[in-house]
Amino acid sequence: MTTQVVILAAGMGSRLGRSLPKPLTELSDGRTIMQQQFDNIHHAFGTAAKVTLVVGYKLEHIIEAFPDASFVYNEQYDQTNTSKSLLRALQASSSGGVLWMNGDVVFDPAVLDRAAAMIAREQSFVTVNTSKVSDEEVKYTTSAEGYIKELSKIVVGGLGEAVGINYVSAADKATLVRQLARVGDQDYFERGIELAIEQDKLLIEPVDISDLYAVEIDFAEDLERANLFV
Template identity: 45%
Template sequence: MHAVILAAGVGTRLGRPFPKSLSVLPTGERILGRQIRLLREVGVERVTVVVGFKMALIMEEYPDVFYCYNNVYYVTNTSKSLLHCLRRLDDDVLWMNGDVVFDSQILQEVLGTERHNLVCVDRKRCADEEVKYRVDGNGNIAEISKTVSEPLGEAVGINLVRRESLSAFVAALDQCDDLDYFEKGMELCVRGGMAWKPFDISAHRCIEVDFQEDWQQAQAMFREG
């Protein structure tokens, strides 16, 4: 198992002068540091962080992980940041956005599942900016994007692709436009017959920090542990 954390973006919506993955939670731990710690606590030792914006700040803070540099981070989106890294891997890959704060139980449950490609989801009412999903008659992901109509909930930004599906997913990400999110690559895979299972994490704390109100909510949710 290899973990990939996407932390290359500028994070303009939050408006910080540093990568938002370095934002400090009330516990004194940074978002990225918490992610790395939780991954290692569940036995995932190989962690690669995709960097771009002010990458030296991240690399100096966490020198004991692998790094992949997206040198065009300022004109590309998460599909290309993920592609940069996945091209170099040959393993099951658990990947996440670098601005997601979540309970450790989510990782424990994901790693304990059968061999499916997984999309962690929160079954709740979704705002326009959130990535949403719906399923087909077999319970697999049928559509995943910000424009899904009548969604079942939100895709929270934590996902798992199995080694046997990795090359097809890489090919799909390669087809994406520069400004596409990685979910576009997942949709292309779905159209090609690849199955992605939604994995419900609604019972646990999890929030993706895009805006200041998200950050305020994250601070309230994660005052402890």
């Protein structure tokens, strides 16, 4: 089955202070953040992978840069957060599971090799980094069985940080869609996952990629750090 991949790229990314959408920020190797993501996707899943971009802010620039992708429009990109962008993408997806990522993450190609093994098992997962736990990042805890228990920025005693590359299996997708529809417009998609775990007993595995690089680009110093890897 063709792997379905969603990249969330609707936001304004104002903290980085660039005029173009953040995923089009150029890296030191000449690629944009999003091109690095496409290269990683093709490395792990081949060029047949179906990539859908959720667009909003200055969408014409992203469409021009990646004309062969599919697109979902979040017309409320300036009023909603990633929960509603992901909701639109999952509602537009074909049958089967969906791998998704934030459009501002620069990451090691091996991350998706690790993800591919989980996808082959049809196991929903969240990639995590246990090497640091920053207050401003999405953190997580696990249950006694080792599945994700809590997943938010306000988690106390977090075991690590969520990286922003996740997968929902075909069996779990309808549940996540229902919960994403329920959460607030300003909620991150992690809130939908957390509610699905709490209310629907969804089993989401943490996939530790602490030995690999993954940098979320919010500020200029993040971009400098990412450029050390590419």
